[in-house]
Amino acid sequence: MSHPTEAQSGHQEFVTLVAGGQNFCIEITQIREIRRWTPVTILPHSPAHVLGVINLRGAVIPIIDLASKLGFPKINPTERHVIIIVAIEDRIVGLLVESVSEILGVSSDEVRETPRGQEDSTTRAIQGIIPVGDDMTKIISLATLLPNEGQVAA
C-alpha cells in the first residue's frame, strides 16, 4: 500500500473528496461505490472515529468518520453527506466525507511524495500528493484507516 500502483501504469485516476474542509483523494480502483449517508447502528466500545455499522445488501459494514480519523473535528452527518465504500485489503469499509468532487486523471509522474514535516495522524494517512492548478490534493493511504487496526487478525 505504501507504493501506489503508479509504478506500472502511466495513467491513474483518483476520486477527489472533501473531509474536514480539505481536499483529499482516493485511488479509483479501491472504491466500490458511493452512497448517501444513512443512520448507523452504534457499536459499543468503539473509537470516536468509528460511527457504527450499516447494512449494505446484507453485509455489515463499519463506517469511519474520515475527518475525525484524520484529526479534524467530527463531521455532524446529515443527508447531504456522502459515504464512500472502499475495499481495504479484504475488508469493506465506508468512509463518511463532506463531499465527493470529481474524478482526477493524472499521469503517474505527477504524483509526488508526501513532504515530511511534523508527523501527526493526518500525515501518517497520506501516501502522496498531486498538484492541481494552484492547489494540491492528498492521496489517502487506506491501509492506515482500518478500524481496529492491529488486533483483528484473530
Place this chain on the structure above:
Amino acid sequence: MRPVVKPFDDEALITVIRRLTSRMTDRAILDAFFEECEDLLVALTEGLTDMCAGQGDDETVNAVFRAVHSIKGAAGAFALDDLVGFAHKFETVLDEVRAGRLATDDALLRVLQRAGDILADLVDAAREEMPANRDQVDPVLNDLQAFLGEEEPEEEFVFEALSLDFATPAVPQRHRVSFAPTQAFYQAGNDPCQLITALADLGSTEVAVEIDELPEKFEGYVWNKGYLRWHVSVDGPETDLPIREIFEFVDDLCDLQIAFIPLSEPGENDETSSGDTALDVERGGSVEHADAVDTEQDELGPTPEDETARPAEDPARQPTAKAAATEKPAKRAAATLRVDPDRVDRLINAVGELIINQSVISQRLQEADLPNSADLFADLDDYKLLAREIQEGVMSIRAQPVKPLFQRMLRIAREAADATGKDVTLVTEGEATEVDKIVVERLADPLTHMIRNAIDHGIEKPEVRREAGKQAKGTLRLTASQRSGSIVIEIIDDGAGLNRPKIRDIAVAKGLVSAEAQLSDAEIDHLLFAPGFSTAAEVTNLSGRGVGMDVVKTAITALGGRVAISSVTGEGTTFSITLPLTLAVMDGMIITVDGQTMVVPISSIVETVRPTAADLSQIGLNNHLLRIRGDYVPIVDLGSRLGAVKSDKPLTDRVLLLIQTETVTQCAIAVDDIHDQRQIVVKSMQSNYGQITGISGATILGDGKIALIIDPEAIATGAQHAPPFPTDNTEGEAHVTSH
C-alpha cells in the same frame, strides 16, 4: 458534486487471467487429487480402526487395500515418488494380509496404523510441496518390509497359480471380456494396455477393438474421451474371479461385461489358442488394424462355439449386471457432490436475505392495516414456512458429520499415548452427528489440545492405575450428540480427576486468585480456563505448546459455544462442549437499550422478569440484586456495560433477563424493554470490523437496520472494560478484547 459511475470489476478480471494460466490448471487438478486423498484417508483410517477393534472382516481389509492402492495410483500420475514408494510397500503388506498369508496380530496392526499416519503425512507433504520427512518414513518402511521377509512374494504366488492351471487342464474355459473405458478411466491415469497385459497373464487371449464410437472427423474429437471398446477373449481361468480382480479398481470407470463361454470340445480350444499365444495390443495409430482383427474375428464368428456364445452372452450379462448393482451400494455408500463452499455460502446469504425480506413484507402489511387481509396473511404464513424450509435445506448442505474430525483425534490420542508411555484407548461415539462445516474445521485445534491434555494430565500411568484398582489401560471417550438445539461434544477420561489443590496453588502462584479466596470446586475447575493459567511448571513437550485451556475456551466461544468441566477425584474428568446447531441462524429476543435495538440469544435466557420494588435489594449505591425464589441474583445494567450512559429509569420500569450459562451461575441483565422473539440470521462482525467485547455478532432486522447480538456471558462476567467511547484518536487501542 458528481457521482461516480464506473464498473469496478478488476478483481473479476484478475481471476479470469489467473484461471487461464496453466499453472493454476495444474494446481486445480492436483487439488482435486488431494481432495480425493482426504476421502481415501478417511476410509483408510476407518478400516484400520475397525481392524484394530477386531471388527474387521475381509471386506474391511479390502477397503483399506483399495484406499492405499487408489492413492498410489493417482500419486503415480503426478510423479509423487515418495508417496508412491511408500504406498506401494504399504499395499504389498496389505495384499499379504488379505491373502491370509500374514496374521493380523497386535504388532502388525500397530505398524499398519503407523503406516496409515505416515501415508497421511506424505499426502500433506506432497500438498505443501515439501520433502518427505525421511526420519519418520524410513523406520515405518523398514517395519513394513520386516513383515514381507526377504524375497519377493509375488514370484512364488504366480507359480502357484500356474500349477493350479496345470492341475485342471481338462476343463479349459473361455471368457469373453468386453470393456469400454470412460473419460474418468483415463483421467485416473489408467491404461487399457495394462489391463489387457494382465488378462494375457491368465491365459491365451484374443484382442479386438471396436471403433464405432470414434468420430468421423477430427472436429469434435475429445482427446481424453473413451471412444474405444475392447473385446478380449481369455482362455484359461475356470471362473471369472481372476478377471474381476484385474478390473477391481476400474469397474466403475468402464462399462465392463464378462461372459462365460463354455468350450465343449477341447480340440477347438487348441486351435484358437495356438494362434494366439502372442498378444496383439492395439493402441492409438494402429486402430485400423485392430478393426481389421475385429472384422476378421466376426467372419470367423459363425463357428459352432461362437454361435452358442452369442445367445448365451445376453442372459449371462444380466446376472453380472445385477451382481454389480448389489455390490455398488456397499462400496460407495455415500454418493456425494463436490461443491465449492463459496457457492453454498452465497446461497446461504441469499436465503438469509429472503428471510429478512419476508419479515419486512410482514411488517409492512401489518402496518398497512388492509381490509379483508385474512387470506393475505394466510398466504404470507405459507411464504414464511417455505422460506424457513429452504433455509433449513440450505443450512443442511453445510452440515457435516464429525467423523473425519474424530478420526483425526484417534491419531492424536495414539501419538499422545506413545509419547507419555501410557496405555489409552480412544473410543468415539456419535460420529454421524452433523455440525456446521466451520465448526468441524475450527474444532480440530481445541479438540487436539483437550485430547492431549486428557492423556497427558488426566489418565494415569499403567502402574498407578493398577495400584488404584483400575484397568491398566485408560479409556478416553469422545462423544458427539444432539441435545435440544445444541450439539454436545464430550471428552471423558477415566483418569485421576482434577488435582484441585494443585490447580489452586498454581492459580495463587500466578496471581489469578488471592491465597485467602474461598473457592468452590467448580470455581477451581474453571481456573483452568483463566488466561495466564498455563501449567508450564509441569508440562511435557506434549501439551505444553504455549497454548492453554483459555485458548481452547476462546476458540469455542468464537463458535458460539461453551465449555464445562466436571471432575470426580479418582474417577475421571469430563469436558463438555456445547455448540449451536447452526452458526448462521439463531432464536433471539429483540430488546432495546438506550434507544438501540439489540438481540439476546434465547438459549441463554432462563426467564424474563418485570420486577416490583419488593423484588429488589441493594448493596451500596450501585449494586442491585434481584430476589427470586429465595435467591439473590446480581443485576447488570446492559447499557452501562456497553458503554452507554447508565439509564436513569428505575429498575421497576425495566425488564430483567435472567441469564444462566456454564460459567455464570445466574445473573439478571437489565434492559429497557423487550419485544418479540424471532429467528435471526447471524452476520459476522469480524470480517469487516473485528471483535467487540460483549457482542457476538450482528443481524439485520425487518426494517433493514442492523441490530447487534449480545453475548450474555461476556456481559454477565464483564470485567472492567476500556473506558466507553474513548476520545483519543490513536489507532484501535480502545478494543481490548482480552482482560
